[in-house]
Amino acid sequence: MHVVIMGCGRVGSTLARDLTGRGHSVAVIDQNPEAFRRLDKDFDGKTVTGVGFDRTVLAEAGINRADAFAAVSSGDNSNIIAARVAREIFGVSNVVARIYDSGRAAVYERLGIPTVATVRWAAGRLLRHLDPGETPEIWRDPTSTVAMVHLDVNEGWVGQPLERLEHATGVRTAYITRFGLGAVPTPSTVIQDGDEIYVLVTDDLATAVRRVAAHAPEGHQ
Known part of the structure; x- marks a missing residue:
């Protein structure tokens, strides 16, 4: 070209x-x-x-x-x-x-x-090297607005539709890894034990998203 x-x-x-x-x-x-x-x-x-x-x-x-x-x-x-x-x-x-x-x-x-x-x-890259915070990021867009991070999820979410987690956290899932293979989730994806979930967040949402994911969903016994 x-x-x-x-x-x-x-x-x-x-x-x-x-x-x-x-x-x-x-x-x-x-x-x-x-x-x-x-x-x-x-x-x-x-x-x-x-x-x-x-x-x-x-x-x-x-x-x-x-x-x-x-x-x-x-x-x-x-x-x-x-x-x-x-x-x-x-x-x-x-x-x-x-x-x-x-x-x-x-x-x-x-x-x-x-x-x-x-x-x-x-500046954002330097800050994250000096003070990486609680959620190591995998990727950040060129405007430094949106980041992709690994989300630590409470075991209570296992067996729940991924869409329920997205609704509760207010963010979208970029991809998951299951049995060592990456996959793009679909509306029917259900969270399984061992899934690694990567979501897209803005800095102002990151703390709240971590907090929601760290607790079991409502009604979980």
Whole structure:
């Protein structure tokens, strides 16, 4: 596939190297031609000097045939404008933008533009290494809002429909492992002894979810 990257800083240059290493065609845009020095000497992609949301510059980078576009410059406004131009003007469906302001990131996510909220994500990762808390997480989304965690469940839930646990905790199950194999639950899934349950939570719900799951369901003898 052909990928256009706006911004040749540390992130953009690393992304360009990784993509070319996977055999993809890459074009990198940056206003400062000196930035291209971050690319490997044997980089065989295209470099274009200019503003990443300028249509002429994008056309030179091959945006008309691009399968994906990444806006990873140091400016939030430039990144989101470029991402919208790539998607709305040139019809690139796979578009992502790096955003430093987590508040803006949430807005752009609602507009349908995937974002990576750099500061919030990095701070969250550091915090969880320093103070992991009671529920080790398996995965967290790029905006640092939703996490997937392993849920310790009271034995009283064994034999109960998984949907009942979801209703009681207010969260959704991502997957379960049973006899060492992962499985996506269905509406008819019943919790069995030995099941490992992984759920999707937001930070504000995590404590309450743990508390509910740690106790037997109502009416259990």
